[in-house]
Amino acid sequence: MKVFLKHDDLKKLLEGIAREGRLFAPVKKDWYSGWARVSSMGEIVLRGEQAQLKGEEVNSREPAKVFVFPQSEVMFEFDEERAVEATEVPAVVVFGLRSCDGRAMAFLERFFVENRPEDPLVRQRREKATLIGVACNSPADSCFCTAVGGGPHERKGLDVLLREVNGGFLGEAETEKGEKLLAGFPAANEKDEAEAEKRRQEAEGKMALRIDLKRLKEVLDKGFNSPVWERLALECVNCGACTFLCPTCHCFDVTDETVRGKKKRSRVWDSCQFTLYSQHASGHNPRLNPAARYRNRVMDKFKYTVDMVGELSCVGCGRCVRVCPAGIDIRVAVAEILREEEAGKDGQ
């Protein structure tokens, strides 16, 4: 069921949630926007305002994965006798994530929860989070969600998707939680639906890139030892910016720390771009070569997670493209990988 929310209705809805201290949304952090608890609507920075910020930033710099998979979280506290598991996670409402991040949430659920054994931490956090997505009408030149099977108005992974139209938003629930949230709002009319569709088509039209994903997978299946990796990885400095800010990257390390006498076991983000990530206790490191680490990231996005859970782990949000200090563009890498394969065929 599609409902219509006037700007004022949405404001009232969100203000009610904010009063309970549960509302998180993108706010201006530097030239970019990032997630924070908000108390008034004025703090929220969505597309319109973001477009006025310097640079190209139409989405929060940090991915929305931080709500189900924070950079560091305590799993349990312990002493010599016992371990006490982390207390319950608080309920949050996340407003303003884009469809790409929604899709990333669906991926993380698939990876951590549906893929047994489930990860109770991610499950709890996802259960306690209500995700109100806002459809994207102005993708950046670094965006490519449509090339990896998504779309700027997709609902997957969200609880509610809001699509901006004249005078308000068209609201569509994807889950029961979403339906509850939208209950009581009047049904949308055909005119609004047509308007939202028009905006969707316009947004999709701004992303021209197409990737033959099936062929890419086939090429990667055989491409582990391809010479392409050494060449592509030349500029890569092996920092973790792309992986940490990727909405689907899900690797973590486990670490024990004692803080003021309390022993805590935490999990923290880790990145395949770091040497330490693949360092064995024996001292051997199978990914000492920077190119091998670069390869791992691309393989993970377009092959490994497909093999593991049947889903791509690139949602085309373009964050890695925007944040790379070396100016690397994963779209160019993909094109090179496919071209290399073509060239190889010609040579035979």
Add this chain to the structure above:
Amino acid sequence: MSKVERLRQRAKELLERQEVVVVLGYRASSRPGISQAAFITQKEDARHLIFDSTCSQNLANYLLKVKGKGRVAVVARGCDSRSIVVLLQEKQIEREKVYILGVSCEGVVVQGEKSVACRSCRYPNPVIYDEMIGEEVHFEPETVDDEFDQLTPDERWEVLSAEVERCIRCYACRQVCPNCYCPVCFVDASMPALVGKTHNVSDNMVFHIMRALHMAGRCVECGACHRACPMGINLMRFNRQVAKIVRERFGLVAGAKPDEMPALTIFKPEDPQEFIR
């Protein structure tokens, strides 16, 4: 002939005459306003070389990556050339293995503004080169960060805490830095671990302060780390303070004079030493 045309021509010649195996320069990336390192090995690819205000990276960083592959030509501005000097002083590269194509620079532009580091640049021209491409430039550096100098230690702590609070420990700053080349960084030491891995201001601060101290007398203030930071942390706040102290107290500027001994390797009787009581 423009600077870029000259650069391309010389790169082509160097490769043609097999004087170098690779020319390390800049090329345009897939996105406007962003350039990336170019590793030119074929003379016909020299036409891809560019040099303009989008060239954000310090290419001296990549010299370590192509070490051992033969003689390398590298495009170097003032700051990059100073990084090369530091690498030479620290015996990380050999002078005869590097052919420096010097270029003058009027500053890197990030999102329409001159990069913070470049605003106070005192070395727009290379301090060491094998040949100069184009003319030298001269301009007055801006004075910046004066207000930070006036703050009390507690106030400075506040300012720096607010900066590093955003740090996600991706280590982009460390990875793009030519003079941050330890085989095992102290943050990656695991036996014993020296810095906590959880995300908090105090561990973030340990990383940034330790890194700043390790860069004392070595950081050339190129600002590559600041431009690399995906969270926009003003790393120049750290870098400037460290460079300033070394300059004011020891009269030394990292990498500025190829034949000068670096700050951390010399002792002069007149060095300030009031900390010894």
